[in-house]
Amino acid sequence: MDTLLRDGVVVLDGPELLLKADPLKEFLVQQVEFTTQKPPSGFVVGGFGALCNPSSFHHPSIRTIVDFVSKHFWKEFVKTFPERKLEILFDSFCIRRKGTKTNNESWHRDLCTEKLPDDIIIGGWINLDPIGSPPHKFSCVPRTHNDIIDKNTGYTKLKNTAEYKKNKVIYDIHPGQVVFFFQNLVHEVIAREAKFDSYRLYLGWRITDSDKPLYDHSKVIENQGVPRNPSGQTPRAYYKNHLRFFKDRIKEHAECVKPGALEKDIFKSLKEAGLPMFRPYTKAELEIRQPRLLAIS
Numbered sequence: 001m002d003t004l005l006r007d008g009v010v011v012l013d014g015p016e017l018l019l020k021a022d023p024l025k026e027f028l029v030q031q032v033e034f035t036t037q038k039p040p041s042g043f044v045v046g047g048f049g050a051l052c053n054p055s056s057f058h059h060p061s062i063r064t065i066v067d068f069v070s071k072h073f074w075k076e077f078v079k080t081f082p083e084r085k086l087e088i089l090f091d092s093f094c095i096r097r098k099g100t101k102t103n104n105e106s107w108h109r110d111l112c113t114e115k116l117p118d119d120i121i122i123g124g125w126i127n128l129d130p131i132g133s134p135p136h137k138f139s140c141v142p143r144t145h146n147d148i149i150d151k152n153t154g155y156t157k158l159k160n161t162a163e164y165k166k167n168k169v170i171y172d173i174h175p176g177q178v179v180f181f182f183q184n185l186v187h188e189v190i191a192r193e194a195k196f197d198s199y200r201l202y203l204g205w206r207i208t209d210s211d212k213p214l215y216d217h218s219k220v221i222e223n224q225g226v227p228r229n230p231s232g233q234t235p236r237a238y239y240k241n242h243l244r245f246f247k248d249r250i251k252e253h254a255e256c257v258k259p260g261a262l263e264k265d266i267f268k269s270l271k272e273a274g275l276p277m278f279r280p281y282t283k284a285e286l287e288i289r290q291p292r293l294l295a296i297s
Contacts, residue, residue: 014126014178018068031056078294087205087206088289093201094200095198097194105188118208121230122207123182133198138173139189140168141168141169144184144185204230215228224271226269238253
């Protein structure tokens with residue numbers, strides 16, 4: 001994790017046994033908001049592939065992955081941020097279907113609008129593809145997390161792209177590995193066509209001195225609804241650009257959603273929609289969603 005502090009980004013090996021346990025086997029066929037577990041849209045409209053339905057956040061398999069990753073890196077966080085507190089943030093599961101293409105996102109930072117001045121928000125993901133699959137790619141400009149930023153403005157596009165192109169580094173994230181990066185690190189999304197169905201779980205960590213969580217997700221957890229992501233947005237089924245370019249996909253997606261599960265462009269909680277809920281959160285699962293002192297007990 002010393003590399004994370006220096007460069008603002010690091011790739012580390014995740015829990016060794018996680019992929020061998022086939023953690024997505026049940027998850028991929030238990031998206032309860034849909035009438036079919038093989039919708040033409042692949043559960044999501046856009047090519048970016050981030051799911052936005054409650055099952056994708058609250059399914060026990062996702063909670064188990066988050067728990068495994070949290071425990072695996074706990075000592076690293078203790079060594080790197082001693083006596084501070086760590087909160088695990090909600091973030092999206094992502095499916096990139098074979099043949100789909102991600103849109104290029106130019107150089108930007110993801111800046112949480114509600115973080116405290118001394119908070120550090122770290123993003124990243126775990127590669128959940130089968131062992132032996134080609135690596136994921138992360139394009140960024142190391143050490144730009146040290147730049148002075150006037151204010152936090154959410155998703156922030158940047159200028160001076162020539163300088164960023166000159167200094168960029170592309171990191172490989174192999175199956176089972178986790179990439180960590182400071183949220184304010186300059187990075188881009190490169191347009192790529194998926195050659196096979198690819199899976200990742202985005203992850204978020206908050207380093208803080210506060211006892212209060214970044215967002216109050218108590219009702220989201222109780223009712224199993226859609227949480228805010230680390231940047232503060234509530235994931236939506238579709239966005240304005242989708243209405244312009246993907247009307248057919250939106251219609252196709254909506255036809256596979258159970259009646260009453262979707263309100264405009266945001267999924268209702270499972271409780272509100274009257275859909276089967278997953279098992280209640282355990283004490284340990286609730287604790288990691290609160291700031292916890294980084295110390296070895």
